[in-house]
Amino acid sequence: MRERRTKGTALSREVVERVDRLLTEADHVLITAGAGMSVDAGFDYTDERQFGRRYPRMAERGPRCRYHVFGYPWPSEAVQWGHLARHLQELRFQPPPNPTPYLQLCALTAHRDRFVLTSNADDLFERSGFDPSRIWTRQGSYSRLQCLARCHDDATWPAEQWVRAALPCVDLATEELVDATLVPRCPRCGGRAMLNVRGGDWFIDKPYQPQAHRLRAWLDQAASGRLLVLDVGSGFNTPPVVRWPAEEIAHRHADAHLVRVNRDHPAVPAELGARALSLACAGAPLWAALTERAAVAA
Ligand SMILES: [Zn+2]
Known part of the structure; x- marks a missing residue:
């Protein structure tokens, strides 16, 4: 779909009122969220200062921010x-x-029939109170590890126990795991492990398939009634994951509105006309303004 060149609308009282009205009138709300949503929560993958402070030895080795760690x-x-x-x-x-932006978005949409599609692997929607059965983290999750050889579709396992065991054995001076027996191995084949996130064709997406099927069924059911697609912080790193599906879904559904909240890339497809609202700001100030409005109205 062709994207309209636009600078997007700045946050104003009128805009907040319009988003509030769209939220109130929607029968179904689909939240599509990219990295920008978690930047608001404090996880900026491009922040070199934060990375250098927390991981000084890694920064000396080469990667200067979290993004650089992928593929390192x-x-x-x-x-x-x-x-x-x-x-x-x-x-x-x-x-x-x-945690505020996620918590506020959760409260603002709590009484709506809602679903979440996100590229973020930090599970912050689930951790902020959203129903995990209605969150498709299609790029995987930091809550699981997997077999790097992809020896079996079921070769994924929870990460938390390993993280708890490994952390005390990380030497903070060298940032190395000092106990070699704690290097995770695939419980099925004994091979090398990896985070269960999409980083290559080795990615095992089976844990996330139930939510993918559920989203398709939910969209069929959402065909009746008003649908609001709330797209936040989805840029151009991996647009087929969240950004373009948000546009396609809004385009297919005759009674859908797309609200795109994006500080750097607020453009929306021209085809959507008045059904699309382009906001050139981060999500956090919008959720805060909507929350304040709801408090005044209560
Ligand atoms: Zn294996």
């Missing part, structure tokens, strides 16, 4: 799993620096 040729398993244990702890198993 690990010099050893000790370095790899020493870093990944702390990465998973930071992004999945401890509270985010700023």
